[in-house]
Amino acid sequence: xxxxxxxxxxxxxxxxxxxxxxxxxxxxxxxxxxxxxxxxxxxxxxxxxxxxxxxxxxxxxxxxxxxxxxxxxxxxxxxxxxxxxxxxxxxxxxxxxxxxxxxxxxxxxxxxxxxxxxxxxxxxxxxxxxxxxxxxxxxxxxxxxxxxxxxxxxxxxxxxxxxxxxxxxxxxxxxxxxxxxxxxxxxxxxxxxxxxxxxxxxxxxxxxxxxxxxxxxxxxxxxxxxxxxxxxxxxxxxxxxxxxxxxxxxxxxxxxxxxxxxxxxxxxxxxxxxxxxxxxxxxxxxxxxxxxxxxxxxxxxxxxxxxxxxxxxxxxxxxxxxxxxxxxxxxxxxxxxxxxxxxxxx
Numbered sequence: 001x002x003x004x005x006x007x008x009x010x011x012x013x014x015x016x017x018x019x020x021x022x023x024x025x026x027x028x029x030x031x032x033x034x035x036x037x038x039x040x041x042x043x044x045x046x047x048x049x050x051x052x053x054x055x056x057x058x059x060x061x062x063x064x065x066x067x068x069x070x071x072x073x074x075x076x077x078x079x080x081x082x083x084x085x086x087x088x089x090x091x092x093x094x095x096x097x098x099x100x101x102x103x104x105x106x107x108x109x110x111x112x113x114x115x116x117x118x119x120x121x122x123x124x125x126x127x128x129x130x131x132x133x134x135x136x137x138x139x140x141x142x143x144x145x146x147x148x149x150x151x152x153x154x155x156x157x158x159x160x161x162x163x164x165x166x167x168x169x170x171x172x173x174x175x176x177x178x179x180x181x182x183x184x185x186x187x188x189x190x191x192x193x194x195x196x197x198x199x200x201x202x203x204x205x206x207x208x209x210x211x212x213x214x215x216x217x218x219x220x221x222x223x224x225x226x227x228x229x230x231x232x233x234x235x236x237x238x239x240x241x242x243x244x245x246x247x248x249x250x251x252x253x254x255x256x257x258x259x260x261x262x263x264x265x266x267x268x269x270x271x272x273x274x275x276x277x278x279x280x281x282x283x284x285x286x287x288x289x290x291x292x293x294x295x296x297x298x299x300x301x302x303x304x305x306x307x308x309x310x311x312x313x314x315x316x317x318x319x320x321x322x323x324x325x326x327x328x329x330x331x332x333x334x335x336x337x338x339x340x341x342x343x344x345x346x
Contacts, residue, residue, distance in 0.1 A: 316343035
């Protein structure tokens with residue numbers, strides 16, 4: 001079981017999982033001794049925990065009838081907490097496998113006699129209904145259609161099960177696609193859709209908050225303010241380096257709308273100056289960071305000791321100059337005095 005702790009491709013992991021399932025079915029006493037403690041090791045890597053969940057679910061589903069209920073009693077309690085895992089792949093994989101177990105061992109309850117049914121059975125019934133009717137769980141099971149039902153650990157160890165694809169749509173007669181790989185591919189698509197929908201929700205919330213903050217009469221005030229800004233006198237000089245002053249004929253009136261517009265213009269100019277300063281600081285910081293990166297680069301020394309043709313060496317020397325390498329190592333330094341080398345080189 002230590003091999004499952006290592007990083008492997010999903011198809012390789014499924015071969016290891018199939019081998020472990022057959023070992024546990026042949027030696028049922030190992031389930032309580034080894035598999036149950038592994039499932040309760042909640043600090044284990046999610047990839048390894050997913051493999052143990054897959055092994056446990058298939059041991060329950062494909063064990064002989066005389067020990068099937070015993071395996072259910074041993075393995076179901078440590079599997080249930082993994083439904084709350086923060087790891088998306090582990091949680092989704094557990095939901096799919098647990099749905100199969102619940103559908104097989106917990107038949108639908110009669111609503112009339114629900115008062116006399118123990119609490120734990122009613123909880124399992126509601127959990128089964130959620131896994132069966134939740135739209136996300138249904139989409140996940142639909143994406144694995146043809147893989148989940150076709151998997152059989154007993155036939156998977158035969159040559160036909162190893163080298164023949166279990167799904168008719170796939171004509172590649174070699175390593176079959178693993179169930180975990182199907183779950184990962186589906187969840188990657190779901191995450192991408194979730195990111196897009198969350199980005200759209202953020203934009204919608206921001207737009208709604210702006211509309212609420214603006215109020216009903218804000219559009220008229222904004223339009224009138226824009227018109228007043230456009231009607232500024234032509235002789236009003238907007239000097240970026242000096243304070244904005246009024247002409248002799250203009251008397252500042254604190255209540256006038258023109259003074260308000262000029263104040264707004266002045267604020268906008270100050271904001272523009274601040275933005276320019278921020279851009280300058282950003283440009284300087286990025287220039288310094290780029291210089292640091294360039295300074296940390298190692299110099300290139302081109303070794304051409306196996307090249308003996310002078311035209312090739314002369315071309316390499318010219319290339320080293322273009323790319324500013326630190327040096328060119330050759331087998332014989334006398335080629336520098338060769339006339340052909342000098343003609344091509346210079």
